[in-house]
Amino acid sequence: MSKNITKRAENFSKWYNDIIVHADLAENSGVRGCMVIKPYGFAIWEEMKKVLDQMFKESGHVNAYFPIFIPKSFFSKEASHVDGFAKECAVVTHYRLKNDADGRIVVDENAKLEEELIVRPTSETIIWDTYKKWIKSYRDLPLLINQWANVVRWEMRTRLFLRTSEFLWQEGHTAHETDKEAIEETKKILFIYKDFIEGTLGIPVIEGLKSDREKFAGAIDTYCVEALMQDGKALQAGTSHFLGQNFAKAFDVKFANRSGKLDYVWASSWGVSTRLIGALVMTHSDDRGLILPPKLAPYQVVLIPIYHSQEEYDAIVHKMNIISKELRALGIRVKEDFRDTYKPGWKFSEYEVKGVPVRIAMGPRDLANQTIEIVRRDNLEKQNINIADVNSVVMKMIDEMQTSLFLQAKSFQEKNTFIIDNFDDFKKKINLGGFVLAHWDGTSQTEDKIKKLTKATIRCIPISIKSEKGKCILTGNPSNQRVIFAKSY
């Protein structure tokens, strides 16, 4: 009955694409590297936005909107920023089309911009150019601003959700009086991300610092949360940067502090993107299709009638409408699929692939017995229960499934985290996949060598594990802490 989905064990990458396509999440568009996020995929993003936006607001942040275009010269102002990553981007050079002599549409060469505009790859520069006007005194601080936006980074090799030329994200940009406050903010957001990704997406993450080599260009410190996918590769799920005074200096943003002296403002920036949908797929789904944590599922319950006659249809749909109404009253998102144009078997398969957490079916025998059949998507357990018990069973099932998905992923992560002290073992483990906790001497040189030899990078320097004296896995030089190595997306 299942749609034609490649098995994970056969080809993980093809399996991933099959899920995205068959679950109707997204597809490639007619524009190189850009995706169309389909209604079902977008509904998941909307649920994510709703939860995360609420968390930002409860912690004192507000939303705003800054221009999509950034003058080219802005990128030159923060040197390390542009060296780091701002090169591959979409450049606007003209502002008009016209018909040529043959009536074809061409770019009007007379409408050339004096200065090229860059479609934002991230907004630090345009925002700090704006903050200069907003910040005069300590009384204007802190500024705790977030924006939900599209950004563009020209990518040569793209994968739906994981790496596309345009993607959707949120980017927070905050301004503070002191380094201490800015660092506190950076960490506060890191833990908001962790709570959100673990609590809502059900994806366990390890929080830590990026090495200098892996940190955001323009940041003093980049904090991140790292997740482990089912194929043993790591995925960076969110980053929070302490920017020091780098952008304030680049854009000359000074404020009168409490002693009346002028000082540069301290900053943080942080973001998560539609990439999280890719992480969601690769953490929970199985060979039958998508599995969605109930908290994010656009429909948490689907109702499917099974019938042979119009009479049966009417009676069952009548019952199902009552069930639906009661579930909705409890705040549950319900899909009634009462369409006569598709058979029940087709619908079963459809919602299985789409990862709807709970499926409720009712046939003529159920009608006679006042029962329904209920199936939980992740473990496929089937029960026949009395109609009177539907509400409580569904509520319990949704709660249990949310918890169970997290615990299962957590157990996977733990089983696939290895403490390694020997470089031969290291190479083997890295190749098989998983997080490898190993000592590192702290130099970029060693990091580069390890990457060349194994394709592994330092995912993070975890902040929750104890420091421990040891010897670097490659050089044998002294080390104070194990870091996480892995191959990554």
Add this chain to the structure above:
Amino acid sequence: MSKNITKRAENFSKWYNDIIVHADLAENSGVRGCMVIKPYGFAIWEEMKKVLDQMFKESGHVNAYFPIFIPKSFFSKEASHVDGFAKECAVVTHYRLKNDADGRIVVDENAKLEEELIVRPTSETIIWDTYKKWIKSYRDLPLLINQWANVVRWEMRTRLFLRTSEFLWQEGHTAHETDKEAIEETKKILFIYKDFIEGTLGIPVIEGLKSDREKFAGAIDTYCVEALMQDGKALQAGTSHFLGQNFAKAFDVKFANRSGKLDYVWASSWGVSTRLIGALVMTHSDDRGLILPPKLAPYQVVLIPIYHSQEEYDAIVHKMNIISKELRALGIRVKEDFRDTYKPGWKFSEYEVKGVPVRIAMGPRDLANQTIEIVRRDNLEKQNINIADVNSVVMKMIDEMQTSLFLQAKSFQEKNTFIIDNFDDFKKKINLGGFVLAHWDGTSQTEDKIKKLTKATIRCIPISIKSEKGKCILTGNPSNQRVIFAKSY
């Protein structure tokens, strides 16, 4: 106490800008023609989005996301579309920056796109290119999809919210089996817009059809809702287009209909934008600042303590926290401004300019009497009431203010709508401002002449007024219905 706001009677346009700036809604950015929507302005847009998105979803629509870039060739496919308006737009020609020999950042000429990409001015073309893949049979219809997005139309003369090169909007794009269904959808959305703009924004609108000259390029019929601003100019508040089979033909989107035959799909598209914030300002605000309908106000109530000693501050803030908690429990959005860094008078002025509907203040005498002072923003009526009555008074005040703003604007619109049958009177009235209901012979030629002579355009052919035989205001040729003329934004 008021900030320095130009009076409407002196210079309406300057007054408008003063309100936008002093109420902290938006500002011009460092990028020509693009605005920064500041947190307070963005919060109004968020409230609008929330209400309208809910209305779309309740009427069966879903959200999705399509690429921001459109290949140039797509614009050639629907000829009337591109002739109409798609010329002034941002053109992406390159995809990389690099450092030149002097270390300056320049466009990498080796990274030139084979085909230029246009930043979407509207998404019909990219969406219909996508729909081609989604629609095979009548079973795939209707498609009722909306997207919230940024769009870019290169504007030479810009005004905050009213006309900017980048703006935010929603654009719906639907696909149907029959012309009848597509027309029904077009009208359904028109009335959703009317309900939303009248019921939530408190702006009365007149719904009607655009003339051929004013309709959307690529549409068969454009429906619109038109509002009247305080200076007597009209503002198009939303449009809903019946596209016929134009885009389906241009992008070759056919479906197997119920008789098994292939037919082109029927379409609608529709949108409202951040322009509505401009309409909001110009409909309700006064010489003292912004006035916001309570349904959209980011804060519906502001609480301001008045005190001389720390003791008074503590006691009053304690009381106000209780009031705040109770109001929030009723679903009211409350701002507590307990900052010690600003004086009460400064705060009064601040929230007056920002249009917060209800201001509650409490001083030492109030504390002794268990009273508060409450002021409604639009009529500035001041009352002293007992603390025990705060909840009921606020609820009533908010309801009454919402209704009152609409009725006041409605009365203004009615007083400024004139039935005119003589061209000399027509010219005078048009010049003074307002909606002028006059007969028109139905030709574009006459419409153009009237525009040249008076600067007035046909805002719409109203659909709710009776047909009536008459003679064209300019040519004397026969006419079946009065249409609305006005100068417009």
